[in-house]
Amino acid sequence: MNALYVYSDELLKYRFNDTHPFNQMRLKMTTDLLKSANFLNDEDIVQPRVATEEEILLVHKPDYVDAVKRAGHNEISEKELENFGLNTEDTPQFENMHEKCSMLVGASLTGADLIMNNKAKKVASLAGGLHHGFTGKASGFCVYNDAAIACQYLRVKYNQRVLYIDTDAHHGDGVQFTFYDMNDVMTYSIHETGRYLFPGTGLVTERGVDLGFGFSVNLPVDAFTEDDSFLQIFEESVEIVARQFNPDIIVHVNGVDAHYRDPMTHLSLTSKSYEEIPRIVNKIADKYANGKLLALGGGGYNIWQVVPRMWAQVWLAIKEIDSPKGKLPEAFIEKYQPLSKLDFPIEWEDDLSDYKDIPRRDEITERNAMVLDRIKMYLE
Template sequence: MKPAYIYSDELLNYRFNDSHPFNQMRVKMTTDLLLDGGYLSAGDIIRPRTASDEEILLVHKEDYVQAVKDAGTVGLSDSKLESYGLNTDDTPAFNDMHEKSKYIVGATLTAVDMVMSGKTKKALNLSGGLHHGFSGRANGFCVYNDSAVAIEYMRKHYNQKVLYVDTDAHHGDGVQWIFYDSNEVMTYSVHETGRYLFPGTGSLTERGDDKGFGFSVNLPVDAYTEDDSFLEIFEESLTKAVKHFKPDVILSQNGVDAHYRDPMTHLSLTSKSFEEIPRIVNRLSDLYTDGKWIAVGGGGYNIFQVVPRMWAQVWLSMNNIKAPRGKLPEHFIDTYQSRSKTEFPLNWEDDLSDFTEIPRREEITEKNRSMFDRAMMYLDNI
């Protein structure tokens, strides 16, 4: 069964304003890159459905959903907007916000239904991954939390144990807190330490509550962490988490803002990591979940130099295609190079001429390994 690629141009309408860093044009650029490279065909693309209000309410509070509807149509007072997180610089209200947001959720649910119905074992919705959304409040560019809705949907309709894997540079806080007291969902997040970065959470000691104690796994890596340290921690810890939890399905959030060229974070990963991360998840899904893997997008704010090439690796890994080398497709370069205000990449792999060596590499690696050892002790005690 071929993997399913969930996409429609309508998904690009989730947009706060023209100057906002969250720009879903990156989804179209990734799709165009894969099409131009011959790695994606029209037959692979599945048009998404929209989520119903009932599905949104699986994790979001009714008063919040109503506030999102009103904020995007008739408007709300400043105090009401503030109480629901809809008037911040990060997450301001925009027209038809409810309809545009639930289409993102519906795209992730389309991927879920494709996998759960047996039509495919792997499905990708790069427009999703809005992991900061809380049950009753918008947060961090995220209105509705599509991953959390999808997880609860799989629990309710398909009786699945879900392992949520988050490799965004920012902690997957919204998903974690929604399932913090559940032992039927394990949330796993490897991210830049909250000492320096939004949302400031994701410490080792956030391990879950009540029945969910031990089922929240956090690995906060130090600022300026590079490929080798990140990949070592990721592969070892995720393998252990899968073996301990024994999930039925993996849902992964694939933010690429840990790249060294991303303007909003302080990690130092290159294309090497983003080639390997989805291949590790793919391999573990084949070994432990009968291949069932649903992937979504997430962060990534350098949309010309970074996101399309890095996100393309998720689809390539689902199809067991080695990471390409050499020049990007000419048509893709011709289409987008003139639009970029920075030097446009010409090859699939990074040109590391602008990569700055980190003098504290040994110290950072040692700190990450110490953090990893503590996290694995916690995992052993589930």
């Protein structure tokens, strides 16, 4: 079956303000890049539906959903905004918040339904991947946690064992703690260590509780980790996790903020990693989950130089199209280069002229290998 791509311009309306680093124009740019290169056609694209309140309540608490509704219409007190995390610099209230967030959640659920109703084996819904939202509180640019809702929806409605794989630079804390005491959703997150980066969680020792003990796996990698170290420990560990858990379906959050040009993190990945990461997950889905894969978006805050090219690789991977080389489509360059205040990339692969060698490479690689050894000890 063909892969499908969930998209609508309505998804661009998830927007805090004009200066906020979370900018969904990255989603439109990715879609335009894929179309300009003739990798994405109209028949590949499915319009998202709006999530129902009942579906959002699969994860979020009723009083929180009510607060989000009222915040979107300025019908809430400052104290309540503070209690629900809706007045922070990271996650401030915005107009029609509930309605716009429900569309974003609905896009991820659209992808889940397409797979479970045999419309496609694999679906990309890059608008989502908001993995920091908690059951009763907004956090880290995330109001409703569409990734957690999608996992719970697959678990409850379709009786699926879900392997959640998170390759965002930030720990997928909201998803992990939603399922921390469950054994039919396994959460795996490889991320920059919380010693230096929000949200400060994701330790190797966070393994779950009660029935969920052993079903939470974290690989915190050192700051400035480069391609080879990241890919080596990721591929080996995620294979072990998938083999042990034997999932029915995989949900993958494809944050691309571990790229060395991303302004929000301290990792040093290049386009090499982002060509490989979704292909590794795609192979894992084929081998262990009967090919079923829901690919979500996630972090990525350099929308001009990084996100469109890296997210395009997610779609190319699930379509099993080789990573392109050479120049980007002229139509894409002509449309977006004049808008960029940064040096705009013109080729699919990174120009590494601004890449800085890491003096602690051997030490970082060794420390990451020790994390992998510890995880292997837990799992095997």
